[in-house]
Each structure stands twice: as C-alpha cells, then as structure tokens.
Amino acid sequence: MGEGSKIRNGPLFSFYPPSPACGGGAGGLSVTVAAALAWAVPALIAAGVDTPRLDAQLLLTWTLKARREDLARDPARALTERERVIFQKAVALRTERRPLPYITGEAWFYGRPFKINRAVLIPRPETEDLAQAAGEKCQNEPAPRLADIGTGSGCLAVTLALERPDARVWATDLSADALKLARKNVARYGLGERVTLLHGDLTGPLPPDLGFHVIVSNPPYVTEAQLPALQPEVRDYEPTLALSGEPGAAGPDGTALHRRLLAEAPVHLTPGGWLLLEVGQGQAEIVAQAARDSGYAEVTVRQDMAGIGRIVLGQWQPE
Numbered sequence: 284m285g286e287g288s289k290i291r292n293g294p295l296f297s298f299y300p301p302s303p304a305c306g307g308g309a310g311g312l313s314v315t316v317a318a319a320l321a322w323a324v325p326a327l328i329a330a331g332v333d334t335p336r337l338d339a340q341l342l343l344t345w346t347l348k349a350r351r352e353d354l355a356r357d358p359a360r361a362l363t364e365r366e367r368v369i370f371q372k373a374v375a376l377r378t379e380r381r382p383l384p385y386i387t388g389e390a391w392f393y394g395r396p397f398k399i400n401r402a403v404l405i406p407r408p409e410t411e412d413l414a415q416a417a418g419e420k421c422q423n424e425p426a427p428r429l430a431d432i433g434t435g436s437g438c439l440a441v442t443l444a445l446e447r448p449d450a451r452v453w454a455t456d457l458s459a460d461a462l463k464l465a466r467k468n469v470a471r472y473g474l475g476e477r478v479t480l481l482h483g484d485l486t487g488p489l490p491p492d493l494g495f496h497v498i499v500s501n502p503p504y505v506t507e508a509q510l511p512a513l514q515p516e517v518r519d520y521e522p523t524l525a526l527s528g529e530p531g532a533a534g535p536d537g538t539a540l541h542r543r544l545l546a547e548a549p550v551h552l553t554p555g556g557w558l559l560l561e562v563g564q565g566q567a568e569i570v571a572q573a574a575r576d577s578g579y580a581e582v583t584v585r586q587d588m589a590g591i592g593r594i595v596l597g598q599w600q601p602e
C-alpha cells in the first residue's frame with residue numbers, strides 16, 4: 284500500500300490544527316479550493332520546495348480526485364472536512380521535503396501511472412529514453428526477449444512489455460520490497476504472463492541460455508561521497524540501495540556496477556544483442572570506453588534533453 288493510500292485510509296489528523304488561513308476547522312467555515320491553495324503555497328515556499336504552486340495544485344487534485352484544470356474552473360468549491368484534513372497532512376509531508384510521489388503513491392513514466400513507495404526509486408523522465416532506445420534496438424526482431432536489471436518499480440520492464448506486445452521481459456532486483464511493488468505494477472497492467480520478476484544480484488537470476496536481444500539497466504550510480512550533497516527529497520527519502528547500491532558497490536566514480544554489467548551481459552546476450560546502460564552526469568565517456576575495452580561494438584552515447592550523456596549503448600558481436 285502506498286503512502287498516499289495510508290493517508291487516505293488513516294485516521295483524521297486532528298493533531299494538525301486547522302490553519303486560520305483556511306478559515307476552517309471542525310464546525311468552522313468551509314475551506315475553498317482557492318483558500319486551500321492560498322494557505323499551501325506559502326508553506327511550501329517557506330519549506331524551500333522548488334515548485335510550490337505546482338505541488339500545491341497536484342496535492343489538491345490528488346486529494347479531490349480531480350483534474351488540475353478543475354481547480355481554476357471552480358476555485359469556490361468547498362472541501363469536505365475529510366478532504367481538508369487529507370490535504371493539510373499531504374502539504375505538511377511535502378514541507379518536510381517528502382517527494383510528491385511518496386505522498387500520493389503514484390508516479391508517471393512513459394505516459395502511464397505506476398504505483399510507487401519508498402522501497403523504489405521514483406522513475407525519472409531521462410529513463411524514458413532508455414525505454415525508447417530499447418524499443419529501437421529490437422524493432423526488427425519478432426518476439427524479442429528483453430531484460431531489465433535493477434527494475435525498482437518495474438517501470439522499464441512494464442513499459443517495454445506494453446510497447447512490444449510480442450515481447451517477453453525478465454527483470455531482476457536485489458530488493459525484495461522493490462520486487463513486491465513491481466509485482467503490483469506488473470499485475471496492474473495485466474502482464475503476469477510476459478514479465479518475470481526475479482530476486483538477486485544484477486544478471487545472476489536471469490535464466491541461462493535464453494539469448495536476450497536487449498538488456499537495459501539504470502543501475503545505482505551515485506557515489507557515497509555525493510550522497511550528502513543531494514537535494515533532501517532524494518537524499519532523505521529515496522532508497523540508498525537504488526541510488527548507490529550496497530555499500531561500496533558503485534565504486535569511487537559511480538560506474539562500478541556498469542562495469543560489472545558490461546562483464547556479465549555477454550553470456551546472456553544473443554549475438555548482435557544490445558546492452559543499454561543509463562549513466563550519471565560525467566560518467567558517459569568512462570562507461571563508453573569501458574564498453575569498448577570489454578569488446579562491445581557500435582558503442583555510442585545518447586544525450587538527454589539537457590545535453591548530458593545519459594545512455595551508453597553497445598552491441599555484443601562475438602568473433
């Protein structure tokens with residue numbers, strides 16, 4: 284159950300006193316959409332939230348089960364007492380810098396909603412390029428076999444399977460809790476027959492001798508030295524196992540798991556199969572060179588929308 288559902292189903296939070304700005308409270312004046320936003324935005328600004336107005340609107344639309352445009356259309360709409368309490372609690376969590384998806388229990392990836400909880404990384408827009416690139420690399424392959432290493436929420440594995448209805452996908456993760464959530468996302472999209480979730484270290488749990496056409500991974504790549512400087516939303520809430528891996532696993536430059544994947548993937552790839560790795564800022568050339576040194580062909584780097592080298596692609600062509 285996501286954090287959001289806990290709030291929705293939990294007790295009313297009477298210990299959060301109604302804000303005077305809301306003009307409400309049990310038996311008091313009703314709180315309108317406009318008043319709720321007028322109370323929330325300054326609170327989020329004061330907490331240092333980057334996008335206070337947007338976040339207030341998103342939390343309110345989630346609370347009201349509405350769309351964002353409904354807020355502008357009906358600013359005088361009154362919140363019920365239960366809605367006021369849920370919204371106030373959600374805003375309070377956000378002022379503690381809890382990321383929005385860990386409050387609402389949902390995040391969007393490749394145009395689809397995914398269940399999210401604190402066992403998994405919140406899917407990032409950059410990672411959508413990895414899904415896109417994987418689709419391109421198997422577009423001429425009937426019934427491709429794909430693998431996603433470190434699947435987290437399952438966003439990549441599910442997206443690959445939905446974009447290619449003839450594909451089969453195997454996905455691994457070291458975190459049993461992440462896999463529990465990924466299983467829910469797989470079930471949500473009715474993919475139990477085509478997406479297989481496996482517990483273990485990197486490619487270790489993949490069935491041998493399948494011959495994958497594409498292996499994708501967005502492995503942990505934040506060094507332990509970088510962790511303290513991350514923004515609070517990431518540092519204090521996202522799982523360290525997803526950011527950095529097990530202690531020491533990402534290595535001094537954050538590319539140690541990429542190197543392990545470069546070494547492990549060839550036994551699992553079909554001849555001509557591709558390994559696609561997401562990398563952190565400043566890591567692309569290091570990983571690309573490591574791929575060339577490991578014997579991969581056609582090694583290229585794709586940039587993200589900010590012009591940062593983000594995906595390293597290499598083809599395995601045994602001699």
Ligand SMILES: C[S@@+](CC[C@H](N)C(=O)[O-])C[C@H]1O[C@@H](n2cnc3c(N)ncnc32)[C@H](O)[C@@H]1O
Nearest residue numbers: 404406433434435456457458484485501525528
């Ligand atoms: C950066 S997150 C990526 C999650 C998801 N694929 C995404 O892109 O949103 C890395 C994931 O790798 C998992 N992980 C960390 N170390 C691992 C290992 N040695 N073997 C398998 N999975 C690992 C973490 O639990 C986490 O779910």
